[in-house]
Structures are given as structure tokens and as C-alpha cells.
Amino acid sequence: MSQKHAKCEALIKRADQHFRAGDVVGACPIYRKALALDKNHAHAKLQLGKALMMSGEFGESIEVLRSAARKNPNHAPTHTALGEAYLASGDADRCHESITHALSRDPGHAPAIIVGVSAYLDSGRVEDAARIMDTVEERSDEHVLIRVARARVLRAQKSYSRSVDVLGALVDEDGIADQHRRIVLHELGDSYDKLGEYDRAFEMYTRANHGLPLGDPLDPDAVMRAWSSEALAGVPISGDRDERPVFVAGLPRSGTTLLERVIHAHPLGHGVGESPLIPIMARQHPVGTLDREKVGRLGSEYLAEVSAQVPEGTARIVDKHMEAEKTIGLISRVLPGARVIHALRDPRDCCLSAYFHNFGVYVPYSRSLESIGERYIGFRRLMDYWFESVDLKQFVCVYEEFVADPEPFTRSLTDFLGLEFDEACLKFHESREHVRTYSAAQVREPINTSRTARWKNYERHIGPLLEALGPYADGVCATSTV
DSSP states (O other), rough: OOOOHHHHHHHHHHHHHHHHHOHHHHHHHHHHHHHHHHOOOOHHHHHHHHHHHHHHHHHHHHHHHHHHHSSSTTTTHHHHHHHHHHHOOOOEEEHHHHHHHHHHHHHTTTHHHHHHHHHHHHHHHHHHHHHHHHHOOOTOOOOOHHHHHHHHHHHTTTOOHHHHHGGGGGTOOOTTTHHHHHHHHHHHHHHHHTTOOOEEEEEEEHHHHTTTOOOOOOOOOHHHHHEEEEEEEESOOOOOOOOOOOHHHHHHEHHHHHHHHHHHHHHHHHOOOOOOOHHHHHHHHGGGGGOHHHHHHHHHHHHHHHHTTOOOTTOOEEEEEEEEGGTOOOHHHOOOEEEEEEEEEHHHHHHHHHHSSTTSSSOOOGGGGHHHOOOOOOHHHHHHHHHSSSSSSSEEEEHHHHHHHHHHHHHEEEEEHTTOGGGGGGGGGGOSOOSSSSTTGGGSSSSTTTTTTGGGGGGGOOHHHHHGGGTTTTOOOOOOOO
């Protein structure tokens, strides 16, 4: 083995360790170094593509994975990863093309099957998802991910007991990878919840989250120090006051997707999902580095990127990127014409719903009732700070008020956006578009109150959450700006 080859393999081994630990951002530069030594290394290219996708760098991820697929056209895992990247970027059609290609090379490739099924379910196409499973022979020794895909289809068909039957035996089975067991536990939790077996559901969710890292805590004081009134005053404001950008800021499961879909349904509105552009800019350009040239350039780059993703004539572009509570200071300088919507929900329901959801590596703080409660406190502090500190048009949406009386609330929302009310906003659930969100199933339904006060089913289990929520433990949200 040459010294160059040995160095490349050592780098890949180190990058793989970062990847497995969930540090996909840290893995990317190490994979790049390995590829600088061997530009055609199949594993390094595949893993870099996956890590970029998981970091939100969808465009580069697709570019890397397309290159990998050209070099290895018969490799089902590469085409599956490319399908996932297309799906993450919102291109469901190309996702299905890639998954079809993967399955043509390996009809039993479990990751391709579950990606294809999940993509159809996220688009509300339950029958198409079921057709994929009809082509897969049911076997007692089938891969765990194929079982999960089968259970997801059954759950979408409201066959909750059958879904439990498919997965129940896997919970304590030997030889299942930890990440796959967690997927099984979350799926079972969802089915038990639908069956009204709440104690059993909570047990599944707790087992799924147990022992996982919680990530770095949110430090609202550090954000407010970085973007103090003095710092804000020292950063120039872009002269481009384009009013198209609309940012929806909220914790996961707070109603951000509902708001995006309502606006997206308007003839002049369009959503771009959880765009990574602003978070990447915030990481790469700290407040102390921002001068007049840079704020203008960053604003122009953002507008050019999102404009390319929406139809011509779009008047409002909705971006609900994660952790927007950290980026509003930057937004106020690079996009001063933007609007911000604060999405709030009863903290008990919001936090518990996040705890129940399998976000993978993306929302580590949701794995503990205490940490999600602490995050809620930090989020509220920051949003209160921005409401008082930046000169942006801002609107507070309280989920419970919205779903209780949708039409007047939607009229107030469209008025805030400077748009005429349109009945299409109340029919967003009729769309068959793929929805890039963990709430895809919920936004296939009309606005309803079925998800309010869900926490009461689990009241005996949520003491640690209530303690962490402190002043918000009684469910107080805020008064909306309607």
C-alpha cells in the first residue's frame, strides 16, 4: 500500500467516525481531503454526498452523488442516496427516477424501498406507496427497513394494529442495528398513539430516545450579546428592500409547516421549505465581519437562489429554516424588506410532539424532555428579543387560535403579507406536491383541532418537561397579533 493510499484510507476512517457520531459538518472537510488524494474513491464520494445532504447543502450533494453514480452506474446505494438528495431538495420526480434505477439494479435494496415509499407517502400518494410494497415479497427474514416501509404504508391506510403486528417482534430482536431499532420504536410509538395505548406509546418513544446525545444547548445570552443593540447599530443595512422573503420562525412541531403550506397555496405565494442558505451564511459570516459590501452581496445571493426555486411572478417566498431564532439579526441586515412570522404552540404539545418524532441527527435536543423544555425557554427569550430589537415586520401566530378559527386568522395573515385573501389558502391540503417536512402527513388534512391538548394523554409522564418549562408549564403562549 502506497503512502498516499494509506493516508487517504486513514482520512476516510476518521471521516466515517464523525459521520457515525452524527457530526456530518465535521465529516465533510475530511472526506474532501481524502478525495483530493483519490478523486474517484467510491466510498468517500458517496459518504461526502450523504454528509452534504444532511448538512443542508442539497445542490452540492446532488452534484457529488451524480458524479458518483456516473462512475458506478450499477451501485444501488449510490442511486438511493441521490434519490434522497433530490427528495431533500424538493424534486420528488427525480427522486423516484433515482429510486427506480436503484431498484432495477437491486429489487430488494431496503434503503431504496423505504425512501421510495416515504416519498410517495409525503406526497399523499398512499396507493403508489402500497404498489411498491406489492412488488416486495413478504418474508420472515426480510430487512428491518422493508418491514418499516410495510408498517408505514399500513399506518397511512389506518391499519394501526396490523402495523404493530409487522414491527412488534423486532423491538427486542438480536442483530438489529441501533439506528434501525430506533426507527422501529418510533414507528410503534406512532401506531400505539393512534390506537389510544398512550402508556405503551410513551414507552416506545422513551426507548427510542434513550442514551442519545443531546447536542449543544442553545445559549440565548450569547446570541443576544453577539447581536446587541450596539452590534446591530454597527452593521450596515442592505439597500435592497425586496419584500418577497417571509421567514417562519418556530420550534419543530409548532405549526411552521402549516403556515408555509397556507401561504404556498396562495396564487402569489411559494414555499422553499427549510432552506439552508441563511444558516450557512450565518455560520460563515459572523456579525463582526459584516460590512456594507458583504450585506448587500449576501442579500443578493439569497434572493437569486430562492428566486430560481419559485415560479415567475411569486410575490412572497416562504422560508422556514431550522433555528431561525439565531438568524433574525442577520436577516434584518441583509434582507431588510423581509417579514417574520413567529410560530407558537402550547409548549406542552409542541415539546411533546418533538420528543415523539424521529428527526435523526437534525434536532438532537428533542431526545430529552428536559432539553426540549429548556430549548423552548431559550427560543422564547430570543424571539421576544428580536421582536423588540429589529426593524422588521413581524407577526405572531398562535397555533391553537389558528386552528380554532382558520378563515379570519388566514385573512389576518394574508393582510400582514400584503396579499389579497384567497380561498385557496384554506384548501392547501388538496395539493399533491411533495412536502419537505416532518409534518407531511398532517398537512394533507384540512385545518382542524385534533392535535390540540394532546399532552393530556401523557400527563402522567411529562413531569420533567413541565419542570423544565418553568413559567410556560401551564401552556401559556402569547397573544397573537391578529
